[in-house]
Amino acid sequence: MTTPDFNLLITLDAVLAEGSVVKAAQRLGLSPSAMSRALARLRETTGDPLLVRAGRGLVPTPRAIELRERVSLLVQETTSVLRPAETPDLSRLERSFTLRTSEGFVENFGAALLARINTEAPGVRICFLQKPNKESSALRDGSVDLETGVIDETTGPELRTRALFRDRFIGVVTNGHTLCNEKITAENYAAGNHIHVSRRGFAKGQIDDALELLGLKRNVATVVGGFATAIALARASKLIANVPERHTGNLRAGMYTFPLPFATQEFTVSMIWHPRMDADPVHRWLRGLLLDICAAE
Template sequence: MKLNLRSVDLNLLPVFDAIMEAGQLSLAATRLGMSQPAISAALQRLRHTLDDELFIRTRQGMEPTPRARELHQQLAPQLTLLRDTLDPKGRFDPATSERRFTLISVDYFEVVVLPPLLARIQKQAPGVMLEVVTASDQMNEQLKKGHADMAIDAFVHDDDRLQRQVMLEEKLVVVARKAHPVFKGRCSKKQFLEAQHVVLPDRNRRLPLDQILNAPGWQRRTGARVTQFSSMLATAAGSDMIATVPERLARHYARPMGLQIMTFPVDVPPVPIYVVWPPALERDPAHRWLRQQLAHTLKAL
């Protein structure tokens, strides 16, 4: 049975957020301009409402329970958004904001895009935090339910309830270890099909490459299936298997891993990299600012 929101005093949520952030009741009380007895009483009401201890008193302060951590992960971005929305100034100030953004993506984003994006953000908004969670087939539902602010991925389902924009196109290349007995800087169709490949799991979606690989005479031999792009590259570097990966990612790892980068044996259309977000955040000043920072970062890659 779902919790009836009418039975929850929403004024308790900022108290919960303050205790999580401060780690001490006295400090949380100071931040909220409340007395410590009032904070303690609010915590007791929260414990009763949610049927969880929420915080355990220790020598180091108030230690959150697993339930409290889970709640805070979901509630903190929504409380920040609510504060920004109700701000009478009606604006977002990056220099003072402590907004937390949750982004859904794969390790391609974490390796290629996240470092320069964070470098750009830290100069303008030192208090802003980014959290990246792994992309899955539940991505659209996560966005629509408010569990994430945006997703960056090549795999996008059509959904009228979400906004999306192509912000980058990525070329696919073939990589193999430099001392590979067959590949010497070039990759023919025959060599490609005879080699063993390390691949990613099938996410029930299709890229331009999949259209080629599903055509007659293009069935590749799968030697290993791994969970991340970085694992594909490591496997190719340590074996005679080859991998087809985004060019920017290949160039990032080629020298340290001892990989050679080869053009795909036939022309493959570039892969569009999408940014997807819920319409509810379309006009949110903070979200708009983050999309702008992401666009500038991708343009410079």
């Protein structure tokens, strides 16, 4: 079996990305004639014309469209493997990263992360996005560089993960709430009016399951989509919110918080990234910063 010419992958990536022989040649620093010869080799190797004439331009074939994303990822991963491992001069670096996080994470850890970045790499810009679901496609297509969350069966099996911290659910009420002045039991906790947090609008969760084991049921007065909203409502009312302790530390300032009077499962918050970024030295530096900050808080 003849060993394939892997240099053709770079040529194929340029051709599929540019959709033009001339532009692909400019991208790779080749002459148009050399690029045409390379395209002829690609057509022979793949058994497909890849680009065909349509009026004055070229359009990709179905096979070219199918290959475009796969070839781009292969070239990116190969480039990452061959890239020197040294960290660039962070003080002169200019680069942007998109971090997708659950509600409350930025409010609690974002300021410390930005302060470290400003000190070490002031040219690095961070774009924080809310995490509406656990879908992994944004990490795969590169529109998100890093995200935080709880690992479960929906997390893509190819993704890299690193634990940041352990967390647990606690109760939070406004100062002056009746629970502030009495011993909190499962009974008087369940007797209150509650805020339930569910991104998908469900009215029950693990709190209800734990109470059911004790023969108790709580009254859920409202369902909201995030922890910040739940805390804001609890602060301005007599409702009880249940939120992650470490995830919401700054959001709960000035409020009364208490351990739940029954057992619930702790969980691990991790950072998650695509394997193509694993060896990138700047991405590795950013992951290290996030790990340091979460460990210190």
